[in-house]
Amino acid sequence: MTKLQRMLYDQAKSANAYYDLLLPGRVGVAGAQAIAEGLKVNTTLTSLELMEHDIGNDGAKAFAEALKVNTTLTTLSLPQNQIGDAGAQAIAEALKCSLIEGMDSLPQNQIGQGGAQAIAEALKVNKTLTLLILRENQIGSAGAQAIAEALKVNTTLKELRLDKNQIGDAGTKAIAEALKMNKTLTKLNLIGNQIGVAGAEAIAEALKRNMTVQTLSLERNQIGDVGARVIAKALEANMAVTTLSLCENQLGDAGAQVLAEVLKVNATLAVLYLHENQLGDAGAKAFAEALRVNMTVQRLDLTGNCIGNLGAQAIDEARQVNDECRVNIDRQINPLTLSLRPRLATAEDIQAVFHLLTGGPELEAQPASLPALPFEIAEPIMDEAHYWQGVQDTKQVHFADIFPKHPLKVTVPRSIDENPIQVKAIRVIREWKKPSHNAGDSVVELTVQDEQGAVRYKCVANPTLVDSTLEFVTIWRADHHIIREMREGWKVQLVPSEFSDEFLFESLYVGYV
The missing domain is CATH 3.80.10.10 (Ribonuclease Inhibitor)
Incomplete structure (x- = not known):
């Protein structure tokens, strides 16, 4: 073991009650493995939080092995650790015999359908877990359907959080069917699921x-x-x-x-x-x-x-x-703001429009029909069309000067199917608290970073004024090639304006299909 790993092992071995790891750097896989080894012999720790330390699947597997022998830990939290399906599957296997009651361990990771299905299988036999948080992953409708099947037989889970998992109507219907049978769940969170x-x-x-x-x-x-x-x-x-x-x-x-x-x-x-x-x-x-x-x-x-x-x-x-x-x-807010907010198109909407383009629909009260377009022409039209199927967004409300201003950031999510996500547009909306002479001097400054953190694009744009207090900027795919290149893990950041204190709010949207 390195000196750091020995320190982490000793801390985990002797920690009492609650252990929140706060270090200047990220412990990574090796650090997670050292902590997990300490947990195997710890007899007093009841809660462990390890946030944003890049432990990945291998680190998650190490914790899973520790859970199989540790009899005192009741709550485990591992958010933002790049844990994928393999790590989730290992933890799920441990849940079948673990005494864990609260699993706040997997939010904001990279868990997809496979990881969700493994967790669902564990829920069917687990008798201790009361809290499960899977927010901001990519389990999709198939993952939600698997968890729904588990809810039909699980008798201990009390709180389930599936925020921002793109489960859609299909996944929601499955959860709803399970609710007709489940008699123990008291809190259900389906925020931001289309x-x-x-x-x-x-x-x-x-x-x-x-x-x-x-x-x-x-x-x-x-x-x-x-x-x-x-x-x-x-x-x-x-x-x-x-x-x-x-x-x-x-x-x-x-x-x-x-x-x-x-x-x-x-x-x-x-x-x-x-x-x-x-x-x-x-x-x-x-x-x-x-x-x-x-x-x-x-x-x-x-x-x-x-x-x-x-x-x-x-x-x-x-x-x-x-x-x-x-x-x-x-x-x-200004009622005109409503017209600027994204209105999402469903997969059915998109398919219907594509069918109109390629099928030659008849016009009402017209003797002739529209000509059918070949697929090779219809597809570019759909590609350039101004619609969004999904959106990642964030907002800052400037209601008090005592709170520090911070850059708004949005990350392009991972697709839940085999098709890569295509970013359609970036939009910024902001409203001034009152008409200001600074409105004409205000600019919107954006940066786009790739998944490695390298800045790929900087944009300084003059917003379009809707009225005396409302303004917006939209960058479409056709406006800059970098929008076409954006993919999973890329980040968009809105740089704070020198006039932030005069804004009622600022919103940043990244729309995609």
Whole structure:
């Protein structure tokens, strides 16, 4: 062993209760193996966190071997460690006999369908695990379906987090079917999974039968008003859900109104998160009316919508009647922002358009049909079309000067199928707190780095002003060859502006297919 490895071994061997490894550098595979050897003889440590240390599959395998003999560790956390399917499979095998209760070990890694399927097999026999966090991996719909099958027979798992795994409607439907049978899961997180109306409908049907899930997070999907309507209908019968998050789901006043109506009859829901949707005064008024009747809701978050003075006044008046509910309506945005946010196309949408191009559709009220295009012409047209199937994004809200400003960063994800991801565009949206004479002098500065961290492109662009406070920049594939070259692991960074303190928010999007 090297001196560092001996130190890590000794620390792991004698650590008590909680061990959070904080080192100036990354321990890598060899360091992870040293820690794992220490765990084999440790009899007191209950929780271990090792974040962003590049331990990879071999390091994960070493921890898996340690879990087979360690009888005291109950929580293991290994986020951002480049663990792939092989590492996940090793840990899954250990879970079949381990006493681990909390597995926060695998978020933000590189686990795909194979790793998820192995973990699912472990869940079918594991009797101790209560927490499983697989957020920000690439398990896809097939991985979600495998985990759903395990949920049908697992009787110990209480919390499942699958944020940002591209499970889509197909994976969501599988999870929903499992919820009809599972009686132990109390918290389910499906944030940012490209879930549409079909997925929302499946979840709604499950909620009519499942009476154990208490916290449901569906934010950053695309369920829209139709999805909100079916969820609201389910809440008329469901008396278990106490916390529901539908943030960033393209909900407008129609969706808000049906949710507000259900609050008049549902006496269980205590927390409802709806920030960054598309609610206006009509939606706010509907909730204000509901708050005069419902006395069980403790928190209603309407931050970052498009509520004006009339809606805010209605909420204030409702607060005079109901002072038990905390309502957040700050940082309302310019309604024009909604037109700049990405609207994602589903695989079915894309296929339908491609079929129109190659099939020669008939025009209404016209005797002739459009000519069918050959595939070699239709494919470049689709390639250049301005649509996104997926998006990685981040946002910074400048609501207080006491918080440090940091660069916004987005990483291109790994594809969940055999086809490589193609970046379609980079977009920056920002809104000024008020009309400013600096708006004309403001620029957007971006850098693009490859998977090795080398800067491949620097861009300084003048944003397009939408009105006196709203501006944006979009760089399409046709604008620069570097966009065509971007692939898994590449990073886009928005350099902080000298005028950051004058912005209400900044958003960075990387759209891809």
